Amino acid sequence: MAARAAGVDKVLASRAEAVRQDNEAEFLADVDPGNQSLLAKQRMLFANLRQFGFAKLSYEQLREQFDQSLVDRYGPSTYAVAVAMAYQIEGIDPVPVRTMLGYTFTRRPDGRWMLVSDTDLDSRLPRGSHQEAWDIGKVLVKREPRVLVVVEQNQTALATSLAAKAASAVKAVSRSWPGGWTGSGVVIALDDKVVRGADYSLPKNAEDALAMATFVYRTLPGEVSGTGERADSYVVINPRNRSKVDARTLAHEFTHVATAPYGTNAPRWLVEGSATYEEFLPMDGARDLALDKYREKVRTQYLPKAKSLPGDAVFFNDSSSSYPLSWLAVDYIFQRYGGTELVTLYQEMAALGTTQAERNRIMVEHLGLTEAGLFQALKKAAA
Template sequence: MKHPRRLVAGLTTLAIAGAVAVVGVRLQQGAAAPGGQAVAVKAKPGADTAARKQQINKLLSARAAAVRKGDVKAFLASVDSKDAKLVARQRMLFANLRQLGFLKLEYSLANEHEVPRLVAKYGPTAFSSRVLMRYQLAGLDAKPVQTDVAYTFVRRATGWMLVEDGAIDEVLSPDGHRQPWDFGPIKVIRRGKVAVVVAQREAALGQKIAIASQKAATGVRRHWSRPWDGSVMVVAMPDAQVLSLLWTSGTGRGWTIAAKAVPVYEGDPTGMRKAAPAGTRIVVNPSVRKELDEDLLVHEMTHAATQRLGRQGPMWMVEGLAEYIRCAVIEDDPAWTVDPYRKQVRKTLPSMKALPGRAEFGAAGSRSYGQSWWVVEYLVDKLGEKKVAALYADLASHENGADAILKKHSGMTPAQLLAAVKKFRG
C-alpha cells in the first residue's frame, strides 16, 4: 500500500532538504557590524601585554577545567558578580556545557580588539578579545574542533574578571560561533551514536527526534558501503540564529530549507578549510522541527556520512547520493513507495541539458534534486552501490579532474552519462 506521508515527502520535502540556499550571515574577520565599534589590533609589545595574556589564558584554562570537573563555583569565580544577568547567562552556559560530554575542552585568547565604548564603560584596563574554544565531543568528533566567543575582561584588585560575553559578536566567525548551548537551557539526548540537542522545555520532542535520527543513521549505513559509525549531532532548537543559519522561504534561490548538515573543523573557524571535517552537526529549521521525520534526516545523515571524505564532489553527486539513499530507505519497507516521485522526475528528463550543478540548483532546486537522484539511481543500477561509493570518494577528495574520475569509474564522459540517464526508466 502507499503511505501518504511518504508520498508527500517524495513530492514536496525534497525541495527543502538540501543545503544550497542557506544564506550565512557573513562578516569579515575584524570588521564591525553596522553600529559596531570593534577594531582588530595587533597586541602591543611589552611585558605588561605578555603578562596580561598569560593571566587571562590561565583564567580561561581554569574555566575549561571547571566544566570538565563539574565545578560551577570555579567556573563563575572569574565572572563579575555585580552583573546578575551576566552571572545568570554564565550559569546557564555551564549547565548546558556539562551535558555535552567533552573529551577535550580548552579556551585560549586569539586576536585582541579595541572597543572604545567598552573602555569608556569599564575603564582603561578593559580588554576585549576573540577567544577560541577548542573541544571534542565524546563519540561524535573524530578530532578536536574549534569555534569562537567574544569576551571582555577588566582588571580588578583580585585579578581579571569577565564583564561582557557578547558585546563584540560581530568579530566572530560568521557560521560557527552561535552554538546551540548559547541560546537558553538545553537538553541533550543520546541514543546510540546519535546526540540530539533541543530546548530544555522540549525534551519530549528531543526523544522523538532521537528515535527518528537513530533509524535514519541505520538506514544510511544499509546503503552506504564505506565505513561510518552513525555518529552525528542533530540540533533542533527553536531559535533561528543557532549556528548562524538564516532560514528563508520563497522560490528559486530563496526556497525553504528544512535542515542542513554543517561540517565542523579542527582549525580556526575563520581560516581556510581545506582539510576534511572532523564532525557534523545537522541543524534543523525551527519551523519544521516538530514535524521532523526519518525521510529528511536520511538525506542529511548521508551528508554526515560522506563529508569526511572531502567536499570537492560535483553537486549532482553530493545531493544525488543523499536523495538516492533517502529513496532507497523509504522503499526498504514494502509498504512505502516513491513511485509518484519517479513519475515526476521522468517528466523532466527530456528537457535536461546538463548534469545538475550550482546554476541548475539555483534556478530550479526541486527539479535539480530529482534529476541528481536519477543520475545516481542510474549509476547504482549500472555499477552497484559499492562502486558508486568508490566514485563518490574519488570525486570528493579531488578538486580537479572530475571528468577523468567519472570516466575511470563508469567508462563514460559526462555527456555520455547524461544521454544514458535521459533514457533510463528506473
C-alpha cells in the same frame, strides 16, 4: 603583554576545568560580579555545557581584537580576544573540534582578570563557526547510541521523538552507505532561527528547508585555510518545519554528515543525489517507497524537460526538479557501476573537483563518461 596572556589563560583553563568537574562556582568566579545579566547567562551556559558530556574541553586565546569603543566602555585595561573552544563530545565527535568565541576582559584591582562580556566580538567571528546550541537558551540534551538531540529545555516529548527518528536514520545510513558509516548523528531543534551555520531567517531557507547539515571544524576558518578544515557536521532543524521532519529527512542529512570529511568540491547533483538516494532506501520504522515507480516518474516528468544535470549555481532555483534528477543520476551510477565506485568517485570529486575540467577528468577515470555524457546516458536509459 605576557602577564596579561598568562592571566587570561588561567581564567580560561579554570572555566574548562569547572565544566569537567561540575563546579559552577569556579565557572562563575571570574565573571563580572556586578553584571547580573552576564552572570545569569553564564550560569545558563554552564548548565547547558554540563549536559553534553565532553570527553575533552579547553579554551585557547587566538588574537586580540582591539576596539577603542570597548576601551571607552570598560576602561584602559580592556582586553578583547577571539577564543577557540576545543571540545570532543563523548561518543559523538570522532576527533576534537573547534568553535570560536569572543570574550572581553578587564583587570581587577587585585590583578586578576574578569570576564565582562561574551558578545562584543560576535559580529567579527566567522559565520557558522560560533553560536552553538549551548549558547542560545536553556536546552535539554537527550542521547541514544550514536545519537545526540538538543531541544528547548521543556521539550521532552520532542526530544524523545527526534531521538527515535535519528536512531533509525543513523542505523539506515550505517547499513546502506557503501563501505559503511560509523559516525554519529547530532540533531539540534531549537526555536531560534540562527544556530551554527543554519540561518532560517533567510527567505530561501525559511519556507521550504526542513533541516541542514552544518559543518563542524577541526581547524577554524583562517587558522590553516580560509574556509577551515571540516571534520563532521551537526544537523539543525528548521523550527518552522519541525513537524515535517521524519527518519528519512534525517537519513538525508546524515548522509551529508557521513560525506563531510571528503571535502567540499563535489558537484551539487552528486552531493544531493547521494543524500536523496540514501533517504529513499528501506528504513526501520518508515514506509518503503515504490522506487521503480519513482524512477519512471523522474524519467517521464523531469528528464525530458532537462538539458543537463542541474548545475551548482542553479541547483536550488528549481529544487523540485533538481533533486529528482540528481537522485536518478546517482541511482544510475549505483546500479551500473556499484556502490564502491560511487563512493570513490564522490571522494575524489569532493577533494579535487574544483573546476569543470577536473570534474570531467575524474568522471572519465571512474565511469568512462563526462557529466554531459552521464546525462546522455540517463536519456538513453529512459528511452
